[in-house]
Structures are given as C-alpha cells and as structure tokens.
Amino acid sequence: MNPELTESLMPLLNLAHEGLWQGFVVFLRVGSMLALLPLFGEMAIPARVRLGLGLAFTLVALPAVAGTLPHPGTSAPTLLLVVGEVATGLVFGFGLRLFVLALQTAGAMAAQATSLSQLFGGGPGAEPSPAMTHVLVVGGLALAGLLGLPAQAAAYILQSYQLVPPGTILDPALLLEAGVAEVGRAFALAFSLSAPFVAAALLYNLTLGVINRAMPQLMVTFIGAPAMTAGGLALFALAAPVMLTAWVAALQTFLADPFHGAP
Template sequence: MIVLPPELLPQLGEGLWHMFAVFLRVSAMVSLLPAFGERSIPTRVKLGIAVAFTLIVAPAVQAAGTAPDLFPLARMIVVETLIGVVLGLGLRLFVLALQTAGSIAAQATSLSQILGGAAADPVPAMGYLLTLAGLALAVLLGLHIRVAQFLIYSYTLFPMGLAPMAPDLSQWGVQQITRSFGMAFALAMPFVIASLIYNLALGVINRAMPQLMVAFVGAPAITFAGLFLLFAGTPLILSVWSDALFAFMVNPLEGTR
C-alpha cells in the first residue's frame, strides 16, 4: 500500500483542481472543433481528445489555485464552459462557411440534389466534398498543434474565471457570422458568375431561336462547367479557407478592437 506524505496532499488537490478547470474550457471547445468535434466521431473519442489536450495545455497555464466555495465554483464552471463554447463556435463557423459555399455553388450549377444526404448535415455533394477536403487539409497542416497553441493563447485573452463582457461578446459573434457568410459567398463566386453567364446566354439563345429547347442543350453544359470549376478551383478555395482558419487561431479578436 502506497501512503502519500501529508504535505503532498494539498499540492495534489491543487493540481487536480487546476486540471479540472482547464478541462472545462477544453472539453467545451473540443465538442465544436473542426475535424475533432464532428458529429460522426463517437463521444468517447471526443472525451479522449479533450483529456489529451488538457494534459498538453494545463502545464502552460497559470495554476488556478485552491478550489473555491460552492457559488464561486459554479460560476467558474459556467464561465469556463461559456468561453470554450464561444471559441469552438468561432472555429465551427469556418466549417459552416465551406458547407454554405458548397450549397451556393451546387444551387448555382443545378447540382444541389446529388448525394444530398451523404453527410451528417443535409448538404449537397459539393458542400460535402469541400468540407471533407477542408478538414483533411487542416489536419494535414497541423490542426492539432494550432489548436493547442490557440487554447494556451485563449488564457491570455480570457483569463481563467473572468467572464467576457456581454456587449463585446455579442459584437464579436455578429462579426464572425458576417465574416463566415461573406467568406462562403466569396468562395462560391466563380460558380455564381458561371451561372449568371449561363443564364444570360440561355436567354439570348431562347430569344433568337424560340423553337429550340434550350434547357436540353444547356443542362449538360452547366453541369460540365460546374464540375470543371470544382476540379480547377478546389485547391484555391481550400488554400484561402485554411489561411483564414489559421489566421483566426492566431488572432481571434481581429477586427473587433
């Protein structure tokens, strides 16, 4: 039987409390992380990922001290969980931007009904392909390292137990949502332009030759154009998206100050 010296028990208690305080923020953020927090990943795997990130982040964060009383403890749990959820939502919006860009591109090129239920979320095939490729690229570029750095840096922005101000948080959230939709539309812009040119050309042809069934001629053309743009533009789309994702991890408050 192993008996710990009495003087080590307070230090052990403080260490466990510190790990628990870090785990609150990390677990809330991991549940929404790109790649690591997808709905297709089992809960036990997410729990293991959260524990692994906690073991990495905790030594780099200032110790939380002794466990507070009941009400300060409840406040600490709520605040740390809220900060983790907010940071995780900021990263999750980048995945939603890819899905939205794929939906816009598929709708513009009349490919929105192909493999619409292949993913956990009902997105068209283009959105599913872009999302899967973007997540794979982010992991290959060292997403786990960037996430660990981002978690450590988050304690500089939001010290442990200090709740963010509601007006600042709401303003930041609105700006991130606006940025996400703007990025989605920008990524899908080539498909929207191609669809505009296609519809204008179809209207001119139909005006010149009313007896011609332009829909039967134009449908294969817009399908081919959409697939070609997807083949040629995906590397650039994913490059722009990954740069924006990692730039957010470096400075999540950019444009809010």
C-alpha cells in the same frame, strides 16, 4: 492507519487535490471548446475518442496555465467559474466552427448555382449534404490536419487564456459585437469561395435567355442543362484546390489572431 503515515501523506494528498482541481477547471474550457473545433468536434468521431482528445489537450494546456488558475472557493464562486469557463470554451470553439459552416455554405451555393444541389452525399454531420459540400468539408479538414491543425489548436487554447483569464465572465455586449462580426466574416468568406460558380451561373442564364429570345422554338433548357452540369463539374475540379487553399489560409489567420483581440 498510522497517524504518522497519514501526516506524512498529507502534502501528497493536498498536491493531488490541487492537481485534480486544476485539471477539472482546464477541462471545462478545453472540453467545451473541443466539442466545436474543426476536425476534433465532428459528429463522425466517436464520443470516447473526443473525450480522450479532450483529456489529451487538457494535459497539454495544464502546465502552461496552472499558475493562473483560481483556487477552490465557496460554492457560488465555483459555480460562476464553471459557467464562465464553459461559456468561454463555447465562444472560442464557435469562432472556429464558423469556418466549417462557411465551407458548407460555399459548397451549397456552388451546388445550387450549378444545378447539382439534389446530388446528396453523406456529410460529416448528422444530415446529408450536397456532394460538393461533402467534398469541400472533408478536403478542407484533411488539408488543415496535414498543415498542423492539432498543434495550432493547442496554441489556440493557450491563447484563449491570454485573452480571457480563468474566472472571467465575458461581457455580453462585447460578445455580441464580436459574434456579429465573425458571422458576417464567415458569410463573406463563403460567398467569396463560391463566387466563380455564382458568376458562371449568371453568365449561363444570360446566355440562355439571349438564345431563347433569338430562337423561341428551340428547347434551350434541354440543351443547356447537361452543359451546365458538365461545366459545373469541370469548374469545381479546377476551383476546389484554390477554394481549399484560401479557406485554410483564412483559418490559420484566425488561429493566429482570434477575434482580433475582441474578447
């Protein structure tokens, strides 16, 4: 090759090398985060589609964070950078995945309270789940997508770089504190969503006990079980829109202020 041509192409090669390095660093965090994000990280989505989504979100985030990315260094700092970026992406992705787990837990609690836990359906994950859980998860993900989850996810990714700059190693103590708080908040959200079904089941069992005490000869179980199933389905039809609205509101609040600045 002509030496003059090689010399003239060197700036372009250096620019391409720098761009590929920056894209790789951003993809480490975005790809690991996207594997756990609601709607984008579901097992029902093919791996090729998720890879394409990861590259698309990388292209969205790269221009905004390119100036904050470190330059290629020695092997040890590069290894720490890779581990730190993947860990940060997993932490931020797990924070959103907890909302899906909260919805699944709420559906399981509601199904158990209304004696419908044995009615399984094909859940969004690898294993079957109660039909109530399936309806809530699919409805919640669809509602979040309609209300702008892709754009909110892109803003969430950019906000993660403000909270945890590239190359930063997360503090284990602070990470443990934030993780325990978020897990507790997820369980509190799940219980609050399923509270109507738990209260209805409590009233049903109390009523059943009083009737059984007053008329021991009456087989109240055979009479009450169909009523409980029908009442549970009717209550689910009325409460599901309210549950999904409250869940999406909590999800959007977290997207606006992830971890309350804890990391």
